[in-house]
Amino acid sequence: VIERAVDDLARHLDKDPAEIRRMNFVPKFTEDRPSLMGLNVDSGDYLPAFERALEMAEYDQYRKEQTSRRGNGDVRQIGIGLSSYIEMCGLAPSNILGALRYAAGGWDAAQVRCQPSGKVTLYIGTSPHGQGHDTTWAQIAADELGVTPDDIEVLHGDTATTPLGMDTYGSRSIAIGGAALHYALQKIKDKARTLAAHELEVSEDDLTFENGAFRVQGAPDKVRTIPELAVTAWTAHDLPDGFEPDLTATATWDPKNFTWPYGTHVCVVEVDTETGHTDLLRYVAVDDCGVVINPMIVDGQIHGGVAFGIAEALYEEVIYDEHGNLATSTLTQYLVPSAAEMPSFELDRTETPSPTNPLGVKGIGEAGTIAAPPAVINAVVDAVSHLGVTEVGKPATPERVWRAIKDAQGGGA
Amino acid sequence: MIPAPFEYQRVDSVDEAIQALSGEPDAKILAGGHSLLPLMRVRLSRPSKLVDISRIQDLKYIREDGDHVAIGAGTRHHDVANSEALKELCPIVPFSAEQIGDPQVRHVGTIGGSVAHADPASDMPSVLVALDAEMVVRGPGGVRNVPAVDFFKGLFEPDLSHDEVLTEIRVPKTQGRGWSYVKFHRRAQDWALVGVAALAQNGSGPAIGLTNMADRPIRASGVEEALSGGSDPGAAAERAAEGTSPPSDAFASAGYRQELVKVLVRRAIEEAQSR
Numbered sequence: 001v002i003e004r005a006v007d008d009l010a011r012h013l014d015k016d017p018a019e020i021r022r023m024n025f026v027p028k029f030t031e032d033r034p035s036l037m038g039l040n041v042d043s044g045d046y047l048p049a050f051e052r053a054l055e056m057a058e059y060d061q062y063r064k065e066q067t068s069r070r071g072n073g074d075v076r077q078i079g080i081g082l083s084s085y086i087e088m089c090g091l092a093p094s095n096i097l098g099a100l101r102y103a104a105g106g107w108d109a110a111q112v113r114c115q116p117s118g119k120v121t122l123y124i125g126t127s128p129h130g131q132g133h134d135t136t137w138a139q140i141a142a143d144e145l146g147v148t149p150d151d152i153e154v155l156h157g158d159t160a161t162t163p164l165g166m167d168t169y170g171s172r173s174i175a176i177g178g179a180a181l182h183y184a185l186q187k188i189k190d191k192a193r194t195l196a197a198h199e200l201e202v203s204e205d206d207l208t209f210e211n212g213a214f215r216v217q218g219a220p221d222k223v224r225t226i227p228e229l230a231v232t233a234w235t236a237h238d239l240p241d242g243f244e245p246d247l248t249a250t251a252t253w254d255p256k257n258f259t260w261p262y263g264t265h266v267c268v269v270e271v272d273t274e275t276g277h278t279d280l281l282r283y284v285a286v287d288d289c290g291v292v293i294n295p296m297i298v299d300g301q302i303h304g305g306v307a308f309g310i311a312e313a314l315y316e317e318v319i320y321d322e323h324g325n326l327a328t329s330t331l332t333q334y335l336v337p338s339a340a341e342m343p344s345f346e347l348d349r350t351e352t353p354s355p356t357n358p359l360g361v362k363g364i365g366e367a368g369t370i371a372a373p374p375a376v377i378n379a380v381v382d383a384v385s386h387l388g389v390t391e392v393g394k395p396a397t398p399e400r401v402w403r404a405i406k407d408a409q410g411g412g413a
Numbered sequence: 414m415i416p417a418p419f420e421y422q423r424v425d426s427v428d429e430a431i432q433a434l435s436g437e438p439d440a441k442i443l444a445g446g447h448s449l450l451p452l453m454r455v456r457l458s459r460p461s462k463l464v465d466i467s468r469i470q471d472l473k474y475i476r477e478d479g480d481h482v483a484i485g486a487g488t489r490h491h492d493v494a495n496s497e498a499l500k501e502l503c504p505i506v507p508f509s510a511e512q513i514g515d516p517q518v519r520h521v522g523t524i525g526g527s528v529a530h531a532d533p534a535s536d537m538p539s540v541l542v543a544l545d546a547e548m549v550v551r552g553p554g555g556v557r558n559v560p561a562v563d564f565f566k567g568l569f570e571p572d573l574s575h576d577e578v579l580t581e582i583r584v585p586k587t588q589g590r591g592w593s594y595v596k597f598h599r600r601a602q603d604w605a606l607v608g609v610a611a612l613a614q615n616g617s618g619p620a621i622g623l624t625n626m627a628d629r630p631i632r633a634s635g636v637e638e639a640l641s642g643g644s645d646p647g648a649a650a651e652r653a654a655e656g657t658s659p660p661s662d663a664f665a666s667a668g669y670r671q672e673l674v675k676v677l678v679r680r681a682i683e684e685a686q687s688r
Contacts, residue, residue, distance in 0.1 A: 274676045275597065315599065319663045327663040332603075340601035397599070398606075399669040 003083045003374035004381075004391075011385060016063070017082055017378070018054060025050065025084075031355055032257060039088070041260045042356045045288070049350045050084055050264040053286040056346055057266035062282075070386050075274050078281075079383025081267040083375035089363035090175030090259035090356065106172070107254035109163035110181035112141065112188050114230035114247035120147055122154045125165015126177035131365060132297040133173060137181055139293055140359070144185040145226045146212015163250060171261070171363030174293070179357040180253035187249035188226075195233055195247075196224040198240040259354045261362035263287035265306070265371040271383035276402030278314060278380055280343040285371065287347070290354040290362035298364050303345055305368020311337050312369075313376035314395050384408075416453040420462035426469060427551055427578050433464045434576040435553060442466055442578060444487060447514070447522035448530040472525070472580060475499060481547075481583045482506075486525025490514070493524050503584045505592040505610060509540045512594065515602040528564075529579045531571040531629065534604040538565055539630035540594060543610040543622030546584045552577035565629040590615040593684035595677045596624070599664060606665050607674050609633075609653075611681035614640065621681070626657040626674055636678055646686070650679035 010017040025046045026033075032040035054060075059080065066078040091097075094105030109125035122137055138152040156162055165177060189209065196214035197204040200222050207214045214229075216222040229247060232238070236245035268282035285302055292298050315335040319327045328334040353360030373394065380396045381389060388408030393400055424430045434440050441449060441460035444467050452458035466472065472487030475496045482502050484493065493499065494510035513519055513527070513536050527537050528548065541548075541561040548559045553576055564572045573579060591613035596605045608624025619640040621633040635652035654671035661667040 275673055277597070317663075333663045335599055335603075337600055338602065397665075398597075398673075399665050402669065402672070 003085070003378060007082075007378050007381065008390065011390070017080075017382075018059060021050065021082060021084055022047070030352070040257055041086070042257055042354045042362075043290075043352050044086070044260060044262055045350065045352045046084065046086075046262060046264075049262065049286045049288050052348055052350065053082075053264040053266045053284050056286070056348060057268060057282055057284040059266065062268050066382075076270050076272055076279075077383045077386075079269045079271055079379040079381070079385075081269070081375040081377065081379025081382055082264065083267075083371045083373075083378060084262070084264040085367070085371045085374075086260055086262040087171065087363075087366060087370055088258045089171035089261055089366070090255055090257075090354075091170035091172045092258060093256060094254050104166055105254065106166060106176065107252050108165040108172070108176040108180045109250065109252040110137075110177060110184045111163050111250040112181070112184045112248065114145070114188060114192075114226060114233070116231045116234040118147075118151060118227035118230065120145060120152045120226075122152060122181065123162040124154060124156045124177055124181065125163050125167075126173040127157050127165070127167045128173070129168065131168060131173060131301065132294065133168075133177075136174065136294045136297055137178065140178060140181055141185060144182075144189065146210075147226065163252075168365075171259075171365040171367075173363070173365070174359070174361045175259045175354070175357055175363050176253060176255060178293075178359055178361055179255070180251050182358050183251035183253055184249045187251060188247060191233070191243075191247060191249065192224075192226055192229045194240060194243065195229050198243075199224055199229075199232065199238075253357075255356055257356045259290065259356050259362040261287065261289040261364060261367060263350075263367060263371060265368075265375040267372070267375040267379040269376070269379040269383055271380060271401060272398075273384060273387065273405055274402075276398035276400065276405065278376075278383075278396060278398070278401065280310065280341075280376075282346065283310075283343045283372075283375075284346045284348075285368065286349065287364065287367050287371075288350045288352050288362075289364040289367065291351060291360035292349065293359070293361065295349075298349075299347055301364045302347055302368045305366060305370075306345055306372045307337065307342055308369045309372020310342065310376055311335075312394060313373045313380075314397070315341070317395050317397075414454050416450075417456055417459040419453075419460050421465065422462065423465040423468060426471065427466075427580055430464050430466050430469070430578050431551065431553055431576055433462075434578075437462050438575045440464055440575065442529070444526035445489070445522035446526075447518050448526060448532060448535075466578070467523075477502065477586075478583070480586055482586060483549075484524055484582045484584065486523065486528070486579045486581055488524050490519035490522050490524060490527070491516070494519060499584075502586045502588060503544070505540055505544070505587065505594055505612065506537075506584055508592075509536045509594045509596075509610065512536050512596045518602070524582055525579050528582060529571050529573060531565050531567075531569050532604075533565075533568060533627060533629050534625040535630075536594070536596060536605060536608055536624055539608055539622035539624040540610040541582065541584065541622075542630045542632060543612055543620045544584050544587070545620070546582055548572075548579055549581035549583060550577050551580050556580075558583075561630075562632065568628040570629075587612060590617070591685040591688045593681040593688075595681045595684070597673060597677055603664075607659070607670050607677055609674065609677045609681040611678070611685040613682075613685040619682070619685075621653075621678060623653075623657065623674065623678075626654075626659045626670065628658065631656070633674075633678060636682075640682065646679045646682035650675050650682065653678040
């Protein structure tokens, strides 16, 4: 609604929709900043993502092309849609959920078990169903413990084995569950350091830790790796006083704030003014989800989200007939678009770390679904606004667009 | 999603098929199954028996026959779409076959099945009506040839009695005649909201066939008349909705289709005239 309203305002003020957004962005900030919503936003630097998206989409050139086609009265008109979003992710500080009368809290959990076999098992409270936690969580642990991701197994989805968490929704998994894993890994490292110091007969301060190995400063051949320490912690034949056997740790994490990813998407369409058909020419997304752990998974999340958003804007609709029967009860009538209907997504990122969690991550699960519908609808309306159209309902089917044009021209239909 | 019970018989020849159909008024022929099986699954169709002709090799061919090209009814859409002979001799047919469904559908569905199903939203029927193609039908009494325009009698209603088999589709050679098939649909694999098959005037008069604009594929005779009288495509296309009765459904209203068809007919004529 806001992004549609901003475009409307731009039209009323006779300003370029890009210019009006540029004038209104909040300047860069890296620590919590109060917002009108009453919540603090963690960090943001909105303009660079916006400018990068416009540059990638060749915004100025398409504006020129649009002017020229309008001048010629072409049947196929160009429309450019902008959508800058910010999302409240990383649900959520438990006390805020309590104030909102949620039944549950917003924390999450992770358990790390360094097996005597050298393998590492992660038991996580988040519950991926296609978001790639097996890969990303393994990467986080591999980085910290100096083992390869191949040696890490991630278990989830069964509370008979995993710690209780709050699941996967609200783009919260990495910001909450990932942070819980981070803290569990710190406990493992602390424990391992204590044991390594004991075995190497030095003080903990004399140890360096790199690539999964503790070394004595000045005597680098004196070394203990995490897998070695996992064995001695398990056999427990010679442990320091008070040391709990087994190299295992659990952590929970309840954030102090939400995370606030953001970005700008640009959609360029060509609308056939005679039939109302919309062709997607370009789709550019520049997102900032804080620190990125696995770029391919982040891209995949954006691809899926944008596809969903495009579906909402142009295809999917639940229709009941005049007798109240569902007319879209199968996938023949309920139009889920396929790859054939999608343009190639052009993606880039800016990276503004979140101060809310130790990983600096923000979450990316819903970005595409948030940004795409207004970007596409803004583009469709922009393509035919010179014909007097100010609004097209979702989904912008060929018939809706065609009727909007007819109505604007006073012809009715 | 489970069909009603039915008998199943696979046959190896057309004669055997006719025999299997005799005395079974509720039997249906199964070829690719891409039209029939979805209807059976929701029990809109409840045949007592399926006679599977998909392995009759004698029904799979594309060959020149005088001033026609003969297409065996069991030929897959994919083979129609990729036939060099058809691309040269009657290019509108392979082009339209390529517009049907998606690759999986085209590798299993057959031209004969699509035609005998007589769905007005299917692409091939309106192309055949525009071409004045002929359907070759065999039954216990022998062989008869039916012009396309007579073959499609109504919604899912081909000119076939229960013990007859559509064996061949004969399309005239159209070399040198401009053509176009314009399919307007939402997603790549969807049926046409509206489709237009156009053949330019050249020896024969102009011919325009319409997909999904009535209970059967029809000719836009008003447009053809205007073109023959010398109208330009734009003026002629204004008559495209005459005599149509398109459906209103979840995809589009009848009123929109009747306006859309004018645009698509004009574009189809322009394309046909330019190639």
